[in-house]
Amino acid sequence: MKEGDRLLIDMNDDGVGETPAALFYAGRISASSLAGAVNAAYRDKNFKRQGQQKLQANEAVFLQWQGRTYLTVNDPSLALQQIAICC
Numbered sequence: 396m397k398e399g400d401r402l403l404i405d406m407n408d409d410g411v412g413e414t415p416a417a418l419f420y421a422g423r424i425s426a427s428s429l430a431g432a433v434n435a436a437y438r439d440k441n442f443k444r445q446g447q448q449k450l451q452a453n454e455a456v457f458l459q460w461q462g463r464t465y466l467t468v469n470d471p472s473l474a475l476q477q478i479a480i481c482c
């Protein structure tokens with residue numbers, strides 16, 4: 396993606412975007428794979444607060460992994476709840 400690009404978050408696949416309920420930043424995550432980093436972000440969406448804050452349904456989280464930024468939305472209707480897009 397480049398500056399000015401837009402991202403459509405379409406939870407129910409009707410071509411109309413939905414706004415996530417909330418947006419968080421999980422910080423810089425060390426993991427051996429992107430899937431592992433996304434899992435960690437789902438377990439703890441807010442690196443600034445102590446303890447683990449689980450990502451709820453329809454919430455979105457930014458994370459950094461291996462120098463790149465990813466955005467994932469917790470879509471409860473998908474069997475695989477992890478969508479990660481490099482920004």
Ligand SMILES: [Ca+2]
Pocket residue numbers: 404405406407408409410411412413
């Ligand atoms: Ca939609």
Ligand SMILES: [Ca+2]
Pocket residue numbers: 439440441442443444445446447448
């Ligand atoms: Ca935390």
